[in-house]
Amino acid sequence: KDDYKEIREEYYATLIDKKWKTLEQAQNMKPKIDWSKVPPKPNFIGNLMIKEHPINEIIEFIDWTPFFQVYQLRGKYPN
Numbered sequence: 287k288d289d290y291k292e293i294r295e296e297y298y299a300t301l302i303d304k305k306w307k308t309l310e311q312a313q314n315m316k317p318k319i320d321w322s323k324v325p326p327k328p329n330f331i332g333n334l335m336i337k338e339h340p341i342n343e344i345i346e347f348i349d350w351t352p353f354f355q356v357y358q359l360r361g362k363y364p365n
Contacts, residue, residue: 307315
């Protein structure tokens with residue numbers, strides 16, 4: 287508990303030196319968004335399956351890290 291108290295006090299001490307803006311100043315600085323501009327509709331939504339593509343060309347782009355993490359396999363890929 288004493289460690290947390292010390293950390294908390296150090297954090298609050300850093301807040302004292304900061305120059306805070308008033309609510310009105312912050313509201314005046316809000317981003318101005320033109321809602322009339324809408325992003326274009328995508329040509330395709332969902333999953334795309336490419337059947338006739340050689341696996342040898344895409345295998346170098348596969349990140350195997352999640353596979354190793356889920357199955358709790360030790361070591362690093364590709365080593």
